[in-house]
Amino acid sequence: MLPLTCHSPPRNSVPAAFCGIYALRPSYNRIPFCGTSNAMQGFEGIQSVLGPLSVSVDGLKTFFKAIIDTEPWRYDPLALYMPWNEEAYQLAEHGGGRSLCFGFNRNNGVVKPDPPYLRALDTLEAALVAQGHTGASRSSLQGPERSRRWN
Numbered sequence: 114m115l116p117l118t119c120h121s122p123p124r125n126s127v128p129a130a131f132c133g134i135y136a137l138r139p140s141y142n143r144i145p146f147c148g149t150s151n152a153m154q155g156f157e158g159i160q161s162v163l164g165p166l167s168v169s170v171d172g173l174k175t176f177f178k179a180i181i182d183t184e185p186w187r188y189d190p191l192a193l194y195m196p197w198n199e200e201a202y203q204l205a206e207h208g209g210g211r212s213l214c215f216g217f218n219r220n221n222g223v224v225k226p227d228p229p230y231l232r233a234l235d236t237l238e239a240a241l242v243a244q245g246h247t248g249a250s251r252s253s254l255q256g257p258e259r260s261r262r263w264n
Contacts, residue, residue, distance in 0.1 A: 129166055137173045138164045144180055145189035174202070214247040 129136035144163040165176040178197050185192040204210040217234055220226060226234075238248040 134166055134168055135170055135173055136164060136166045137177065138162060139177070140193070142191050142193050143195070144177075145185040145192040147185065147189040147192070212245055212247070213241075214249055215241055216249050216251045218251045 139162055141160040141162055146163060149163065165173050167173050167176065181195070181197045184196070186194040200206075204213075207213055215238070217238055219231055219234055242248055
């Protein structure tokens with residue numbers, strides 16, 4: 114038996130981490146809603162998704178692969194046609210995940226982050242770089258450019 118459940122609210126991943134479990138929020142329409150209830154049905158302004166919660170990363174993969182292997186796009190016209198790709202899951206195009214690049218945005222130009230948040234980002238970046246990955250700083254739009262895009 115695989116201990117897992119599904120969630121649909123968009124922000125369950127962080128509380129899941131605080132409870133020692135894993136959560137995955139897939140892309141919109143990746144996991145079909147066919148046969149389930151959806152509180153956001155008909156309100157496409159905020160797109161809800163179904164995603165698994167599990168006690169292990171392997172549980173997430175098992176759930177996700179099992180759903181995708183049923184070819185849900187044959188039964189649900191909104192489900193994305195995207196068969197399981199083991200090569201992509203293993204990050205074959207990225208050296209098997211040995212050398213990834215992570216982007217860090219320490220300030221979005223609107224809200225200044227608190228020092229503990231910035232410390233956490235610095236610690237995370239240092240740990241990733243120590244494992245052979247690359248950290249890239251990303252800056253947000255500033256001044257008139259940001260105003261033009263937001264208005």
